[in-house]
Amino acid sequence: STLEAAEPLLRARPALAPLARALAAHPDYRGHAQLRLPARASGAWEALDGITGQLSPSDAVTWSAGLRRLRAVCEVLGERYTDATPVEVAVMVEAAEAEVRALCEWADTGARPDGELLVFSLRLPWRVRWGAGLRESARRAVTQLLEHHAHDGEAERRRRTRLTHAVLDPPYPLPVAVTRPRPRSHSHSQPGPHPLPHPLPPPRPRVRPAEDERLAPGDLPGPWGSVLVRPDASGAIWLGAGVPYVAPFAGHQRELLAEGGAPELPSPAEWLSRTTPVGVGVIEVVGRDAVNPDAALHEPLAADVADPAEGLDGLAVVVDTELRPWLRRAGGSEVSIPVYGSCALIGRTDPAGRLLAALADAHGWDLTGRYEPTPAKVSIGAPAGAATTATVLPRVAFPDGTVLAPRRWRIDPGGPGGAASPAERYLAWRRVVEALGVPNPAYVRTGPDTPELLIRTDSPLIVRSLFDRLPPGTPRLELVEPAASPEHWPLTDEAGAHYAAELAVDWACADYWTEPPHGTGRPT
Structure with missing residues (x-):
């Protein structure tokens, strides 16, 4: 792979989730159907513009004016983020969030929105060409x-x-x-009714056929x-x-x-x-x-x-x-x-x-759903208090080295998370990840429907943020090994720094x- 210089690009836009909740707060709108985001849209601005046609003329003017102000702030933020100071960026972010809150409060007659209000999309200052x-x-x-x-x-x-x-x-x-x-044969006679095959047939034996064996439709x-x-x-x-x-x-x-x-x-x-x-x-x-x-x-x-x-x-x-x-x-x-x-x-x-x-x-x-190999249960003792339990799932690979499932560690967050102070929580966390042999960095996932985040496992700030943002009752944290250590990541810039990469391969x-x-x- 090669890297080519390109202009960095930041796009800021409102998050749709809080606005959708605000619009859905009322079962009807002026005696008509409930306001809804369009069923499909290429982007957030198109989706929000789709609300305008559902509004009364006076409300449409208010909504459109709010969108114009919000879009103007987001465009300035995108244009200036490369040369603005952190303080200036924070001011622009707050201005954009204030416009989102104003739209939510108008739609929901005063309710203050919760959750993230803005979505940022960043393109790094290069373009990748894969060999x-x-x-x-x-x-x-x-x-x-x-x-x-x-x-x-x-x-x-x-x-x-x-x-x-x-x-x-x-x-x-x-x-x-x-x-x-x-x-x-390519007959086009009209097929007749046929009952569904229910109950289902048993799974096929797990035997790999010859390479030249033609696959059945199933x-x-x-x-x-x-x-x-x-x-x-x-x-x-x-x-x-x-x-x-x-x-x-x-x-x-x-x-x-x-x-x-x-x-x-x-x-x-x-x-x-x-x-x-x-x-x-x-x-x-x-x-x-x-x-x-x-x-x-x-x-x-x-x-x-x-x-x-x-x-x-x-x-x-x-x-x-x-x-x-x-x-x-x-x-x-x-x-x-x-x-x-x-x-x-x-x-x-x-x-x-x-x-x-x-x-x-x-x-x-x-x-x-990842391939689930036979897990191992482990218990990590602590100097004081209850031990932390974890489940370790080994790496699964094909004979040629292609990894079907990376090594994973599922940790009970109540162990490190139950410490009395952030400092003690960090030390408890470090004991657990070191005892398990978790690499640094590693991906972390807090639930089955949440995305993986690549984190430094030795950063006190990241560990504190992770546990502070953990939803109550989270049953487990899942740590996932990355594809190789940082020095073997596939992308290298002119300074020799390595970067991880993830591709979406459509087939x-x-x-x-x-x-x-x-x-x-x-x-x-």
């Missing part, structure tokens, strides 16, 4: 990951189980039709997906989570990545169109109750949208015998594949959104479309 060797290593590692799960069979079994529960006992009823297996990972990859300087690959969604990172960050003279990036919608065969429609699934509405921002994927807030009348589900669900509009003959383009969880409170999310998920494998499986659903065309 052919790393590209090939990433391609080989992702292929190996998908083949491993195909031959293991557990990811496919989980996919079928989730879909079976969603369709057989749906929280939101939709008409369901199930098709018979089609002959291997062994295919789906039409597309995205896998996180962490390389090191030697070219070794550490695999992260994988999701069955269409370019979720590229769609979320495309606006920032494309600024400042960056090379033209492919649009996720264009990529989706190229990888979907003629005759198969695309319906984008959206939700109004995303756990993190900021993470749900992404470029639109398709013109046809299934929005739970607008109802699902006229939609029917067609499930083929591989338990892959398709959608069909009333009166139409074309089947469409449901797609989702974000990693934000939807369907928490909305049964219709939960069903749509399950249908989109059911075309691929969710690999967000497509052409074989998925060799047997399209009835009535569709062949891939072009």
Whole structure:
């Protein structure tokens, strides 16, 4: 990989979560429907502008004026952050947060918002060009990951189980039709009804077939997906989570990545169109109750949208015998594949959104759960007080050195966190991480739905901030080893400093479309 100088870029914008909570505080607006953020938007400003059309003329003027003031402050912050002093940056941040609070308080008649009010996106002062060797290593590692799960069979079994529960006992009823297996010839005779295979078949034996053995349809990972990859300087690959969604990172960050003279990036919608065969429609699934509405921002994927807030009348589900669900509009003959383009969880409170999310998920494998090897339980004594318990999960790697799951340590936070003072808490923390052999730095995660943060485990300030911000009742802290030590991180600047890197590798499986659903065309 090589580094090229580029202009650093900071973009500041309001966080959508507090504004969404403020708008949702009232069940109706002036006798009409509750104000809502748009079902999908490329960015936060577009989402907030979408509120304006729902307001009365006088309220629209107030809302638009507040957005203009907020945007002006955020733009100045982005332009000046490289040469401003820390005090000047703090003043600009406070001014932007004051505008966010004013909008929230106006929407919620005086309630003070909580949580983070601003989101910052930073592009470092260089552009990375990955060499052919790393590209090939990433391609080989992702292929190996998908083949491993195909031959293991557990990811496919989980996919079928989730879909079976969603369709057989749906929280939101939709008409369901199930098709018979089609002959291997390209017959277009109308398939008749066929019962769902329930209960599910047992998992396949965990035996790796010969390299040239053709995968059965149930062994295919789906039409597309995205896998996180962490390389090191030697070219070794550490695999992260994988999701069955269409370019979720590229769609979320495309606006920032494309600024400042960056090379033209492919649009996720264009990529989706190229990888979907003629005759198969695309319906984008959206939700109004995303756990993190900021993470749900992404470029639109398709013109046809299934929005739970607008109802699902006229939609029917067609499930083929591989338990892959398709959608069909009333009166139409074309089947469409449901797609989702974000990693934000939807369907928490909305049964219709939960069903749509399950249908989109059911075309691929969710690999967000790491491989779970046999753990070891350990207890670390303390000079005074109770011992700290921890679970140690070893590293799991393929024979060629590609890491399927890094080493992890799950620690009871009540041990170090129960110390009487910050200084004693830090010393207790250091005893635990040193006894466990946790590297420095390491990733930390405070819950299953929280992102990993790379931290210095020997920093008193970071340790104090970590425990001070820990939600009450947190059952465990999970520490994860990074991809190699800092001196072996893959990126090096002119001064010789090393940097870690994480890539989102989007993949497509052409074989998925060799047997399209009835009535569709062949891939072009």
